[in-house]
Amino acid sequence: MGKDxxxxxxxxxxxxxxxxxxxxxxxxxxxLQMGFTPGTRVRIVRRAPMADPLEIKVRGTRMLLRRDECxxxxxxxxx
Amino acid sequence: MKENTTRPISVAIIxxxxxxxxxxxxxITGASQIIxxxxxxxxxxxxxxxxxxxxxxHFTDLPGIYGFGxxxxxxxxxxxxxxxxxxxxxxxxxxxxxxERGLYLLLETLERYHHVMVxxxxxxxxxxxxxxxxxxxxxxxxxxxxxxxxxxxxxxxEELFSTVIEVADPVAPRRSYAIRxxxxxxxxxxxxxxxxxxxxxxxARWTLLKQLEAKSDAMQSEIIGTRYNVAEDIAARIxxxxxxxxxxxxxxxxxxxxxxxxxxxxxxxFGLMFYLTFAVSRPVSEWIVEAFDIAGELIGKWxxxxxxxxxxxxxxxxxxxxxxGAAMGFLPQMAMFFLFYTLIQxxxxxxxxxxxxxxxxxxxxxxxxxxxxxVLGCSCNVNGILASRILSSRYDRTVAILVSSYAPCPAxxxxxxxxxxxxxxxxxxxxxxxxxxxxxxxxxxxVAYIVSLFIPRSGESSFMMELPPxxxxxxxxxxISATRMTLNFVHRIRNVIIAxxxxxxxxxxxxxxxxxxxxxxxxxxxxxPVGSLMGLNWQLIVxxxxxxxxxxxxxxxLGIIYHAAQDSGNLAEILIHNISPLTAFTxxxxxxxxxxxxxxxxxxxxxxxxxxxxxxxxxxxxxSAVVLGSLSFHIGRILF
Numbered sequence: 001m002g003k004d005x006x007x008x009x010x011x012x013x014x015x016x017x018x019x020x021x022x023x024x025x026x027x028x029x030x031x032l033q034m035g036f037t038p039g040t041r042v043r044i045v046r047r048a049p050m051a052d053p054l055e056i057k058v059r060g061t062r063m064l065l066r067r068d069e070c071x072x073x074x075x076x077x078x079x
Numbered sequence: 080m081k082e083n084t085t086r087p088i089s090v091a092i093i094x095x096x097x098x099x100x101x102x103x104x105x106x107i108t109g110a111s112q113i114i115x116x117x118x119x120x121x122x123x124x125x126x127x128x129x130x131x132x133x134x135x136x137h138f139t140d141l142p143g144i145y146g147f148g149x150x151x152x153x154x155x156x157x158x159x160x161x162x163x164x165x166x167x168x169x170x171x172x173x174x175x176x177x178x179e180r181g182l183y184l185l186l187e188t189l190e191r192y193h194h195v196m197v198x199x200x201x202x203x204x205x206x207x208x209x210x211x212x213x214x215x216x217x218x219x220x221x222x223x224x225x226x227x228x229x230x231x232x233x234x235x236x237e238e239l240f241s242t243v244i245e246v247a248d249p250v251a252p253r254r255s256y257a258i259r260x261x262x263x264x265x266x267x268x269x270x271x272x273x274x275x276x277x278x279x280x281x282x283a284r285w286t287l288l289k290q291l292e293a294k295s296d297a298m299q300s301e302i303i304g305t306r307y308n309v310a311e312d313i314a315a316r317i318x319x320x321x322x323x324x325x326x327x328x329x330x331x332x333x334x335x336x337x338x339x340x341x342x343x344x345x346x347x348x349f350g351l352m353f354y355l356t357f358a359v360s361r362p363v364s365e366w367i368v369e370a371f372d373i374a375g376e377l378i379g380k381w382x383x384x385x386x387x388x389x390x391x392x393x394x395x396x397x398x399x400x401x402x403x404g405a406a407m408g409f410l411p412q413m414a415m416f417f418l419f420y421t422l423i424q425x426x427x428x429x430x431x432x433x434x435x436x437x438x439x440x441x442x443x444x445x446x447x448x449x450x451x452x453x454v455l456g457c458s459c460n461v462n463g464i465l466a467s468r469i470l471s472s473r474y475d476r477t478v479a480i481l482v483s484s485y486a487p488c489p490a491x492x493x494x495x496x497x498x499x500x501x502x503x504x505x506x507x508x509x510x511x512x513x514x515x516x517x518x519x520x521x522x523x524x525x526v527a528y529i530v531s532l533f534i535p536r537s538g539e540s541s542f543m544m545e546l547p548p549x550x551x552x553x554x555x556x557x558x559i560s561a562t563r564m565t566l567n568f569v570h571r572i573r574n575v576i577i578a579x580x581x582x583x584x585x586x587x588x589x590x591x592x593x594x595x596x597x598x599x600x601x602x603x604x605x606x607x608p609v610g611s612l613m614g615l616n617w618q619l620i621v622x623x624x625x626x627x628x629x630x631x632x633x634x635x636x637l638g639i640i641y642h643a644a645q646d647s648g649n650l651a652e653i654l655i656h657n658i659s660p661l662t663a664f665t666x667x668x669x670x671x672x673x674x675x676x677x678x679x680x681x682x683x684x685x686x687x688x689x690x691x692x693x694x695x696x697x698x699x700x701x702x703s704a705v706v707l708g709s710l711s712f713h714i715g716r717i718l719f
Contacts, residue, residue, distance in 0.1 A: 028296070030145070032299065046338070069541070
């Protein structure tokens with residue numbers, strides 16, 4: 001497994017694996033409950049005009065997250 | 080209705096946001112709530128009592144949640160409700176299109192409560208994407224009754240109610256459900272065993288799990304992660320393999336969310352919406368206003384022939400019928416707009432709008448979701464304020480409500496276009512219009528900034544939301560929603576409109592005599608010193624006073640004040656003779672800002688239940704109108 005990065009800087013369409021979520025207790029709980037649990041595969045589908053927010057594919061569904069929210073999700077390459 | 084001695088059965092309906100609970104709630108109770116594709120839309124808890132087969136049922140629609148945390152306002156609300164009301168049945172609504180997330184919530188509910196039943200929603204929509212959900216397998220897997228939807232938003236009510244009765248039965252065998260967590264968690268649970276009991280708040284095991292989650296980040300991550308893995312496994316077992324190919328939604332979004340084309344497409348969609356709204360509704364509007372005029376005159380004659388005093392008949396015809404007619408004239412375009420609004424929301428396009436507009440909106444201190452109230456505010460400020468409900472945080476909602484009241488509504492635009500084209504020609508007219516609109520946009524940003532000084536911006540607000548696939552809205556739900564929104568609007572404004580019409584009529588008719596001596600003229604004359612700061616005479620101030628009742632009435636009152644009708648010349652010519660272009664510009668600027676109309680103010684109050692917001696809204700707009708008006712007048716005098 002490669003080095004950890006935050007999700008916001010991952011390449012579009014690249015399969016990543018979540019290694020952890022950070023942030024306030026409320027943010028963390030919310031992200032975990034939405035399915036951003038460690039080990040889950042995620043991928044950036046596209047970025048909005050001006051690169052914020054981002055569309056994320058996770059658990060078979062599409063989610064919209066602001067860049068600062070993506071910065072709370074740590075990922076590593078899934079390959 | 081027969082009296083029945085048995086206690087009513089209470090049912091709490093929970094589910095993820097956008098799971099289609101409102102539709103379901105409608106079909107169960109025969110009640111009507113607006114359906115939508117929006118997160119956090121159900122801001123208030125609604126309970127509906129129904130009779131079925133001689134028993135009473137209380138269904139409570141709770142806000143959408145993802146789990147039983149205690150961090151978001153929705154979760155706190157749901158937890159409080161469940162703890163305090165201890166419902167007989169907890170009904171979990173699952174979306175067949177988004178099973179994993181729904182199953183996660185279901186698993187936690189099963190760990191917490193015994194009396195659980197499941198509604199499986201959007202089965203048809205899933206089938207369209209070649210996903211078959213076997214509800215009987217889910218039933219077996221989790222030992223919980225599952226009622227699938229039979230067609231879009233329709234349930235087998237017989238089956239539903241008998242299941243509710245079965246699950247609510249206190250002597251029925253209690254099945255408990257437990258997920259097997261990792262060694263460390265299970266050991267911690269065993270160590271804590273006996274310290275808490277099963278109660279109305281939930282099972283002992285669930286309460287202990289919550290305690291562990293609060294104690295350690297690693298444990299929280301493991302508990303939620305394990306539960307999600309179980310949800311994932313179950314989802315895989317009860318559905319046929321999801322096709323990985325590109326769906327129609329994905330293909331549409333390749334264009335609709337395109338980094339370059341997404342923006343222009345959005346503008347075309349909204350432009351088309353405005354165009355159709357006004358193109359279709361204008362003739363109908365004119366017809367309605369005319370009908371009210373004719374009816375008013377006929378009734379007036381009739382009243383006089385019945386020996387009613389002329390003055391009273393005049394109050395009825397000139398005051399009430401004119402005022403109500405003018406307000407009713409706005410109904411067609413509101414109905415049209417509500418229709419498009421429902422269409423855009425129910426189809427799922429609104430979430431895409433948020434995606435595209437969020438960055439620009441947050442640069443202005445607003446959430447991406449505020450784009451919607453802002454755009455709708457341009458159809459009528461009331462619509463914008465009503466649409467502000469979609470915002471969950473107090474900051475975002477307050478900003479949206481206040482900002483919506485600055486949006487250039489058709490009433491304002493109508494007056495602006497009339498006066499601008501009377502005083503300015505081609506290029507300069509366009510520039511004046513753009514300057515006026517630019518100033519109102521700048522004011523909105525200022526409003527957002529000022530609100531941020533009083534209400535902290537961040538807090539519980541979180542942007543993260545689901546992007547659901549597009550849905551085909553049904554004609555039935557579209558027309559029902561649009562009709563209901565329109566009728567609601569009529570209902571909430573009818574008294575205000577009549578009252579405002581009567582007050583304005585009285586002020587402008589008494590004391591009987593020349594217009595200059597009437598009360599409203601005198602108020603205008605008293606306010607003239609303020610007006611002189613901006614170079615506005617008392618006549619223009621009186622016109623503005625009329626505008627508080629309804630923005631568009633500024634034109635007709637200018638007509639009365641300058642005797643346009645008697646002189647039989649047209650209003651534009653008379654105005655050009657009486658006021659300078661600079662005064663006209665200043666007047667328009669002040670007119671655009673000075674205060675929202677009465678209907679908007681009433682709606683503001685009804686949506687916030689806080690007079691201070693209304694007061695700040697009025698004060699803020701009046702002050703900025705006077706300041707900007709003075710600046711415009713004095714700078715203009717130096718320049719021209």
